[in-house]
Amino acid sequence: MKDNSIASQRSRMLAHLNLKQSEGLTTLQSRHDLDVMHPAMRICELRKQGYPIATIWTLDYTPEGNLHRVAKYVISKKRQLSFWDLLGNGVQC
Numbered sequence: 900m901k902d903n904s905i906a907s908q909r910s911r912m913l914a915h916l917n918l919k920q921s922e923g924l925t926t927l928q929s930r931h932d933l934d935v936m937h938p939a940m941r942i943c944e945l946r947k948q949g950y951p952i953a954t955i956w957t958l959d960y961t962p963e964g965n966l967h968r969v970a971k972y973v974i975s976k977k978r979q980l981s982f983w984d985l986l987g988n989g990v991q992c
Contacts, residue, residue, distance in 0.1 A: 908935045916974040923973040951975040
């Protein structure tokens with residue numbers, strides 16, 4: 900059985916995002932492939948740890964065949980300053 904601790908969920912998501920061939924990770928992929936039920940919160944936590952993860956809105960199909968607008972997360976090799984960094988408030992999710 901997989902470890903479903905928050906730390907383990909973050910690790911699975913980060914490992915997928917760091918793959919050389921990774922095209923990103925959608926909300927639905929996170930839930931179905933990585934067993935992460937609240938991917939937005941795990942991404943928020945990773946951002947607070949300093950990982951430069953961007954959100955791209957896209958369309959994706961559920962396994963049941965329904966089309967949804969979902970977040971697709973991609974990681975950059977360079978950290979970019981956000982508006983919140985410039986204000987000195989840290990990362991906002």
